[in-house]
Amino acid sequence: MTVNITAEEMAKQRGFIEKCAEINSRRETPPTAHVHTFGCQQNVSDGEKIKGMLAEMGCGFSDIPEGADIIIFNTCAVRENAEDRVFGNLGALKHEKRRNPDVIIGVCGCMVQQEHIVKKIKRSFPHVDLVFGTNALHTLPELIYGQLTERKREFYVPEGDGVIAEGLPIRRENALKVSIPIMYGCNNFCTYCIVPYVRGRERSRSTEDILAEARTAIQSGAKELLLLGQNVNSYGKELGTSFPELLRAVNAIDGEFRICYMSSHPKDATRELIDTISECGKVTRHFHLPVQSGSSRILGLMNRHYTREDYIKIVEYIRERIPDAALTSDIIVGFPGETREDFEETLSLIREVRFDSLYTFIYSPRKGTKAAEMPDPVSAEEKGGWFRELLDVQGDIGRGLYEKYVGQTLRVLCEGEGRTDPSLLTGKTPQDVIVDFDGDRSLIGGFVNVKIERAYQWALVGKIV
Ligand code: SAH
Ligand code: SF4
Ligand code: F3S
Numbered sequence: 001m002t003v004n005i006t007a008e009e010m011a012k013q014r015g016f017i018e019k020c021a022e023i024n025s026r027r028e029t030p031p032t033a034h035v036h037t038f039g040c041q042q043n044v045s046d047g048e049k050i051k052g053m054l055a056e057m058g059c060g061f062s063d064i065p066e067g068a069d070i071i072i073f074n075t076c077a078v079r080e081n082a083e084d085r086v087f088g089n090l091g092a093l094k095h096e097k098r099r100n101p102d103v104i105i106g107v108c109g110c111m112v113q114q115e116h117i118v119k120k121i122k123r124s125f126p127h128v129d130l131v132f133g134t135n136a137l138h139t140l141p142e143l144i145y146g147q148l149t150e151r152k153r154e155f156y157v158p159e160g161d162g163v164i165a166e167g168l169p170i171r172r173e174n175a176l177k178v179s180i181p182i183m184y185g186c187n188n189f190c191t192y193c194i195v196p197y198v199r200g201r202e203r204s205r206s207t208e209d210i211l212a213e214a215r216t217a218i219q220s221g222a223k224e225l226l227l228l229g230q231n232v233n234s235y236g237k238e239l240g241t242s243f244p245e246l247l248r249a250v251n252a253i254d255g256e257f258r259i260c261y262m263s264s265h266p267k268d269a270t271r272e273l274i275d276t277i278s279e280c281g282k283v284t285r286h287f288h289l290p291v292q293s294g295s296s297r298i299l300g301l302m303n304r305h306y307t308r309e310d311y312i313k314i315v316e317y318i319r320e321r322i323p324d325a326a327l328t329s330d331i332i333v334g335f336p337g338e339t340r341e342d343f344e345e346t347l348s349l350i351r352e353v354r355f356d357s358l359y360t361f362i363y364s365p366r367k368g369t370k371a372a373e374m375p376d377p378v379s380a381e382e383k384g385g386w387f388r389e390l391l392d393v394q395g396d397i398g399r400g401l402y403e404k405y406v407g408q409t410l411r412v413l414c415e416g417e418g419r420t421d422p423s424l425l426t427g428k429t430p431q432d433v434i435v436d437f438d439g440d441r442s443l444i445g446g447f448v449n450v451k452i453e454r455a456y457q458w459a460l461v462g463k464i465v
Pocket of ligand 2: 187188189193195231
């Protein structure tokens with residue numbers, strides 16, 4: 001099965017980029033575009049391609065929608081509040097359309113892969129000109145050409161399990177830290193999650209395409225590569241390769257840089273993977289391993305394919321092989337049918353594992369998922385109470401956790417000026433912990449050795465040695 005968009009189709013879209021650039025060059029001033037990405041790194045990466053295509057069509061960019069000629073919302077559907085935020089922002093664009101009827105307003109990303117959302121946009125947001133799905137990203141040039149030549153509303157959300165479009169132009173947000181998708185889609189169907197429905201089936205980019213992009217990024221000065229996928233651990237299954245193999249190949253590229261990756265699913269976090277990471281010096285010493293719940297009963301209902309005990313075994317093996325590794329996780333509170341006892345198992349798990357930090361979410365029902373059909377008797381109020389309790393427990397665990405770094409000398413990627421104190425520099429340790437230190441601005445974009453002198457709850461302070 002081939003999922004790559006053909007070279008002919010990509011060439012056709014390139015033709016539309018040129019036609020749009022020609023139309024835009026006839027204007028007195030170049031058009032400006034505002035691209036707002038909601039959602040995860042995968043969406044941010046898509047946003048970089050949207051901007052890449054628009055830039056080649058001759059667009060400049062603006063951080064605000066007011067006054068822009070093209071406005072694109074690249075949306076996320078993972079929780080209800082993500083969708084609410086998009087609708088709120090979209091409603092506000094009505095005024096902009098009234099002020100400037102020529103503005104092209106487009107909505108893409110995960111939300112518009114859902115029929116009920118497309119219907120709602122059709123009905124309630126008549127100022128939206130263009131809707132295109134996650135599989136239609138590469139057709140943006142043709143869609144924009146359509147808008148520039150004949151103004152009519154267009155909704156293009158092709159059906160199917162998903163595609164891979166190689167060779168799209170990219171306008172990166174950050175030249176130092178570069179995101180590289182290695183696979184798209186998800187086959188796991190965790191019962192709470194909308195992602196498999198809006199991103200299609202798992203499909204991996206070829207190792208050669210990934211390595212070529214990685215090498216180019218390193219040659220252009222990138223110091224951190226973020227390998228992206230909904231479950232990177234299952235990379236390459238259909239290609240006869242694997243994520244550990246890919247990591248080894250990226251690690252072997254010349255130069256000093258760091259390799260990060262996300263997300264990784266505990267069910268596929270094998271010993272082989274952990275061994276590989278321990279042997280690959282460029283791979284981050286940070287495991288983000290979303291556990292979701294500490295109750296094996298709830299993990300079963302979530303369709304996660306591991307138990308609490310399996311998870312703890314993985315953590316033990318990581319700590320045995322890579323003792324300095326940082327460990328973070330995602331937790332969902334209030335999954336349908338979760339009881340106080342289940343929740344207490346989550347509390348006991350986080351006390352046992354002592355995560356460096358947690359991303360915590362209150363369960364949000366997603367239309368079309370299995371969990372949305374399950375009985376959910378616990379009130380929102382009670383779930384809110386559990387959520388605050390979880391934050392308190394993690395707050396206590398987090399306090400003092402960074403003390404262990406005091407006195408250590410760590411290799412730090414210097415990323416820029418300090419966030420709270422611009423007279424300092426800031427960077428990240430191999431464990432992804434923020435550290436501020438004194439130094440010359442010329443160090444930004446390189447690696448330095450920093451001796452840690454003080455630890456706060458969220459960051460370290462040190463001195464270059
Ligand atoms: N593929 C990634 C997850 C992407 S979504 C992974 O498996 O790690 C990021 C996080 O959002 C998930 O780990 C989960 O904790 C949370 N999440 C997903 N769906 C949710 C829902 N319906 N309600 C609340 N949180 C959810
Ligand atoms: Fe969603 Fe589960 Fe896939 Fe992650 S692994 S994207 S949580 S279905
Ligand atoms: Fe959101 Fe889509 Fe990512 S639903 S979390 S933007 S894959």
